[in-house]
Amino acid sequence: MRIESCFFCGRPAWPSKGITFMRNDGKSFRFCRSKCHKNFKMKRNPRKLKWTKAHRRNAGKEMVVDSTLQFAARRNVPVRYNRELVAKTLKAMERISEVRTRRERILYKKRMAGKRAREVASARKLVADNEHLLPRLRGSEKRRLAELAAEQGLEVEELEREGLAAVRASKKSRPFGAEVRRLRVRTDGGIEEIADRTDGSVHGEDDNDVDDNDDEMDTD
Structure with missing residues (x-):
């Protein structure tokens, strides 16, 4: 069983698979799939296409x-x-x-x-190049970190990274759209944060629930 190579991409063309093109002068071209056949008919150069063996050989990626x-x-x-x-x-x-x-x-x-x-x-x-986009610490914070580094014997860069991480963690999420965040005390004594809309409805409340409540009040 002879396994020929594709004329365009170099992949193996198995028997009874692929396409064989016979030119008028009697030369045959074996292609592993229709993709290679179409690119051959469009007169494309295999060395300029990255998915071919010829391009990989020229780029030094093949033995x-x-x-x-x-x-x-x-x-x-x-x-x-x-x-x-x-x-x-x-x-x-x-x-x-x-x-x-x-x-x-x-x-x-x-x-x-x-x-x-x-x-x-x-x-x-x-x-x-984009150092101006990075978050920076205040001068007082830098001086405090320098003093801590001198006391603890650490590097200032490590303390700066820890300080920036703490600043990012301390920032709360900003309200979305017309939301207003407020605290509510639960019956068990805990405190939870909820987001209210400017129209007075609680975020996540469905209009269908309000209609159902109105219907129940009417029936009563």
């Missing part, structure tokens, strides 16, 4: 020079069936897949080396 890739080359030499040869071939296929997976993993590690440092550098640059 181009590797001895394991030679085993996938097309061979049209007929060989008489031999059981020992078939057994050796199956063992070699398993071993080749293991070696190729290991080499692809090593290639990925080399390609992604230093990515974390680049992300941290870009994040620091973004923070430095």
Whole structure:
């Protein structure tokens, strides 16, 4: 069973699957799906599309020079069936897949080396450029944090982060729209916060409930 490669994207084109296009000069083009066939008819360049093997090879994301890739080359030499040869071939296929997976993993590690440092550098640059948007502490708070840092032997930055976190936690949610927040004392002695509207109705109260109450009062 011969598994050909797609002419456009490079994916395997399995037997009885895909599309085969025959040109007038007799050259055949095998496509794994209609997407590749349509892009081929629109005369698009596979090297400029990120989902193709050609683009990945040019971008350095695929193993181009590797001895394991030679085993996938097309061979049209007929060989008489031999059981020992078939057994050796199956063992070699398993071993080749293991070696190729290991080499692809090593290639990925080399390609992604230093990515974390680049992300941290870009994040620091973004923070430095937009530093005016960050929340700031008052001068008195900074002086107090400096004194606390000198007493406790800590860094001022750590205390500033803790102070900003406390300030954010202390801020209450602002009322939404025409809401007015007020405190109400429960019968058990507790206190709860409710949101009233300017029209006098409590937030979350349904108009149907009010109509039902009016009907009950009329019937009484």
